[in-house]
Amino acid sequence: MPTSPPDKPFGTADPDLSRWAEKTFAPEDPVLAEIRERSVAAGLPAIAVGKMDGLHLEVLARLSRARKAVEIGTLGGYSGVCILRGMDEGVLHTFELSEKHAEVARESFRKAGVAERARVHVGPALRLLPEIEGEGPFDLCFIDADKTGYPAYLAWAEKNLKIGGVVIGDNAFGFGGVVRDVPGTDREGVLAIRKFNEELARSGRFRATMIPTSEGLAVGVRVR
Ligand SMILES: C[S@@+](CC[C@H](N)C(=O)[O-])C[C@H]1O[C@@H](n2cnc3c(N)ncnc32)[C@H](O)[C@@H]1O
DSSP states (O other): OOOOOSSOOSSOOOHHHHHHHHHHHOOOOHHHHHHHHHHHHTTOOSOSOOHHHHHHHHHHHHHTTOSEEEEEOOTTSHHHHHHHHTOSSSEEEEEESOHHHHHHHHHHHHHTTOGGGEEEEESOHHHHGGGGGGGOOEEEEEEOSOGGGHHHHHHHHHHHEEEEEEEEESSTTGGGTTTSOOTTOOHHHHHHHHHHHHHHHHSSSEEEEEEOOSSOEEEEEEOO
C-alpha cells in the first residue's frame, strides 16, 4: 500500500474519491432530494448547497450542540432543513430576501417535519437581523446570501454568537475569484468574500479553517 505523501494536498482533486464519499456517506435522503427538485420546479435558481455541504451543516450543528441558530440566505429551505436536523431542539431563524423563495422554504420545513422550529424572516437580512438580537447569543450562524454582504454578516455573527459559537460561510473560494480573475464573476462580491475570509482567519476573534468542498466552506469558532 502506498504511503501518504509528505506534503499532503488540501482536498481531493480525484472525482472518483468524491463520488465514493457521496455514495458511502449518503448525504441526500428522499426528503432533501424532493426539496431540491421542487425548488427548481418552482423556478428558484439551482444554488442550494451541495449534498455533502448539507451533511457538513447537519454535523456541525450537532457538534456545536446548537439550540439557537441563524441562517442568512434561505432559498428553498434545503440547508435550513439540514441545520435543523442537527438540532435536537431549539429554533433556526432564517433570512430570505424573496417572498417567493420563502414560500417554497416554508413548504420544505413543513414536509421535513421541522416547521415549528423554523422562523422564516422575509426581507434584507441586514435590516432584519437586529430584530432577533434579543434572543441571542446564538450558537451557530450560516452565511449563504449576497456575497457583498459577507463582511457585514460576519461582523453581526461576531457580535451575536456566544464564545464557542460557530460561523460558517459558503462559497468562500469566491467561485475561484479569490486567487485569479474569473470572467463573469462579480468583482465586488469576490473582494467582499476575500475580506470575509481574511477577517475570519486573522482577526483573532475566531479560530477558523476551510473545509475544501468544491466551493469552499469556511468554518470558524468564536474564541473572543
Ligand atoms: C445561495 S442561496 C441560499 C441557498 C440556501 N442556503 C440553501 O443552500 O438551501 C442565496 C439566497 O440568499 C437570498 N438573498 C440574497 N440577498 C439577500 C439579502 N440581502 N437578505 C436575505 N437574503 C438574501 C437569495 O434570494 C437566495 O435565495
